[in-house]
Amino acid sequence: MPETSPDDEFMEDRWGAFVRRFDAPLPATGSGALDGWTLAVKDCFEIAGVPITAGSRDYAEWRGLPTADSWAVAALRAVGARAVGTTKLHELAYGITGINRGQGTPENPAVPGAIPGGSSSGSAVAVAAGLARFALGSDTGGSIRAPAALCGIWGYRPTHGLLPLTGAVPLAPSFDTVGIMARNAPDLDAVLRALWASAPTGAPPDGPEITEVLIAIDAVERCSLVMQRAIEETASRLSSRRYRLRERRLDVMDEIREAQAPIQGAEAWSVHKDWIEAASPTIGDDVAALLRIGADRSATELIRATDERTRLVAAVGSIIGPSSALLFPAALGTAPALADFDDPARSLANRRGMLTLHNVATLGGFPAIAFPVQAPGETPLGAQLVGARGADQRILAVARAVE
């Protein structure tokens, strides 16, 4: 994966990133900072006149042909981006591995035989393989950061609510966000500035400069040794950039994952219920099982999980504070092999392990930037910085200091 390859619209998609690759890129609708940049669009963002699968066999037929661009696609086309195609995803964006037996699982261009990560699998693969300069994805519980980390690129999950989801297929609205992937920090920076400028509420507010980075040490301890070393190395670079480093135990990561799961499941069922009951679509076993569990959740379970959410988000919020960021692994290690997910127990442990790293940001709607931290030439390893709500610009600045 050459870091600096020019995008090649004509390069063969031998990784299976795309659902639909356009014969020619869609023209931009305006001119600006992203003039001529090629854009891969996760196939849960509507594009006028393009069928949308949401990663599920029967969705496009039920949805009908979109007649308008989703907010994010329109905002990017308006500043010069040219969409080159729609990319595969974990079915209904409901999974962290990117494995999709119905649509096909994109191959990880950086780690042969490994999962790409999900749910924004095809978007990460398209960017990592040089099939698009940047990509649009979504992040509900890690769906940008996991595939970015496993494919060795940059990823951004905004503060919840900052960027409109109009025209995006929802999964769990109280967690869903638009997200961006790019090959390097300057590209990500340029895309984010353009998107923020288009946001109806304007760019995320300025705030106190982040001067302290808290290493989420109980997250680090759960990861492979190579990841632990990479986080140490990242921390030492940040220290040399004059950030104050401190180890901090969160203690509530499992509780956070356990609070998010029932809320996300119940919201996902609420979102998809009408479609599923009306169209009886074919849905893969893994996602169908999650939806069934969501359908069976009681109102009381939801209320109690929501109360837990309030408590846990306050706890994390008070740890982060206005001038700190949390440094986390964005994966347990390098991308695990596809075969690791054939065994149900190992698969569950792996998926839980990944979600635990991502749900700290998602439960509270905190912004996060995932970025590569492997040594040059090594297999991708991703870290992430998580900031207070609205600290999007400021955590990007910290991540850029690692470069």
Added chain:
Amino acid sequence: MPETSPDDEFMEDRWGAFVRRFDAPLPATGSGALDGWTLAVKDCFEIAGVPITAGSRDYAEWRGLPTADSWAVAALRAVGARAVGTTKLHELAYGITGINRGQGTPENPAVPGAIPGGSSSGSAVAVAAGLARFALGSDTGGSIRAPAALCGIWGYRPTHGLLPLTGAVPLAPSFDTVGIMARNAPDLDAVLRALWASAPTGAPPDGPEITEVLIAIDAVERCSLVMQRAIEETASRLSSRRYRLRERRLDVMDEIREAQAPIQGAEAWSVHKDWIEAASPTIGDDVAALLRIGADRSATELIRATDERTRLVAAVGSIIGPSSALLFPAALGTAPALADFDDPARSLANRRGMLTLHNVATLGGFPAIAFPVQAPGETPLGAQLVGARGADQRILAVARAVE
């Protein structure tokens, strides 16, 4: 019911207002605007050392003896009030009639043979009968305003969240509020100013003066002719006080009631589940049925009702605006006979009719003041003014202009 009777601590409680009448009033803990004022406390607010029933046979034993005053009781005792006893309520505060076969239903001092209204039944009766100068109650879906209207006194439901519920038995936290009842406007005014001054967030903010009163005409049309005439008369008085009057159809009152019911039921079950499962208490049929329905609500029903809530509250909020108040009946007419609730169909229609009038304020957490509007010497009829969130002081000023 002599409007100006002095409180008589020694007057017999022949209406059955109290659960427990203290041998001597509890002393105030401080001195202030309410020096010597006698206070009746709805028996869902904790008082140190006093058993608390929440209107339910087995609650006090499960709860154990409170060791501290609830926030509202403490705030009132600190400015001079003397609590004279704890008052009956609809079981677990979950009902609008005040009928409580377990604890006994207080008699309406103003309308022989009629319901007192609920859930703050005993508090309304104590004030109306002159057994206390003012009373503490709570309002989740009309529990202050309905009994105030039916007993001919004043009632106040604050903006949701303004007054702390610490030490109060919850029913449905996203609707629950502390509330106050008093015999006349100057008394209510004095109590509210004292309470607001104690609120942790301070008094409700000033705002633009209310200059316009919107008559909720589709609410008025549902009421008895005598109520319709009383509302007309009230409107014409407000007009003579130079308020601009306008008829306004809300159109969403039934949808509002139907959105509140599942949320309230699910929250009530979540609140009481642990107690009920642990103690298997005896609970009256009406409330037990509501709790069972709440227990059976799915997370999806709750999510959809909550989405509806957001939509409906925005609709009502945009009608009210910053310088208007809504004028509503606070009951369908004069207090209906107890016997009207023996027939299940009539009972349901009556209860639904009452809730419909009150849920417009409760769904959105809007403040409301209920006040008597019958002609002198006539059977009580209550109206209410509902304002924007935070308009508590300003709707009180409008209500006082009717006097």
